Amino acid sequence: MIQPFPATPHRLGLYPVVDSLEWIARLLDAGVRTLQLRIKDQPDAEVEPIVQQAIALGKTYQARLFINDYWQLAIKHHAYGVHLGQEDLDVADLQAIRHAGLRLGISTHDDEEIDRALAVKPSYIALGHIFPTQTKLMPSSPQGLEQLKRHLARLENIPTVAIGGISLERAPAVLACGVGSIAVVSAITQAADWRDATQKLLALAGAGDEDDD
Ligand SMILES: Cc1ncc(COP(=O)(O)OP(=O)(O)O)c(N)n1
Ligand SMILES: Cc1nc(C(=O)O)sc1CCOP(=O)(O)O
Ligand SMILES: [Mg+2]
Secondary structure, eight states: OOOOOOOOOOOOOOEEEHHHHHHHHHHHHOOOOOEEOOOOOOOOOOOOHHHHHHHHHHHTTTTTEEEEEEHHHHHHHSSEEEEHHHHHHHHSSHHHHHHHOEEEEEEEEEEHHHHHHHHHHHHHHEEEEESOSSSOOOOOOHHHHHHHHHEEEEEEESSSESSOOOOTTTTHHHHHHHOOOOEEEEHHTTTHHHHHHHHHHHHHHSSOOGGGG
């Protein structure tokens, strides 16, 4: 029988996804407690010191820092968790991640991908992209809120994260669907006032259910 990945709080709250140590530091200082370091397609040697420092910072704030893609570095430096996409599932050593005690989040974009993700018994399932996004070139169409609701109905027993085009204005409608977390990039990193945007998003989504970590 497949062992489940370690649990996260059921509601992960506001979940910024950022690409630098500077962003990690300022968001932790602003009260964010679930976040992701997402650096794309760089050599491990360049990424390793950033991953290492980000993990150390996350621990200082007792935050839930997920490392995107670089699962070996996440294991080596004892991250809270790893986030993987469907293609990553083809190559990552899930057993090694599980044995190391890291949480695992998995991206999904349709029913088939949800089936595949559930079979791995991850810590959370991400559902995207909900709205059009400028941040990443997506091969699929936006799912919209009705599709999100449909997915959530079958995912009551696992933490869920919505991602893709979630702005401050759209966040209340996404959260009203019952999802436990909203992952955002541009709503914070492209905001005219990132601190104000972060506080407003934290007020809407919360920082996560710290008590049941
Ligand atoms: C919370 C969250 N959801 C989805 C993604 C996308 O992950 P992936 O499909 O692996 O694509 P890249 O981010 O690696 O381009 C994510 N990073 N975080
Ligand atoms: C990194 C990523 N993954 C997605 C998915 O659907 O899997 S959407 C996305 C980008 C999200 O950025 P923004 O909040 O700026 O739209
Ligand atoms: Mg990935």
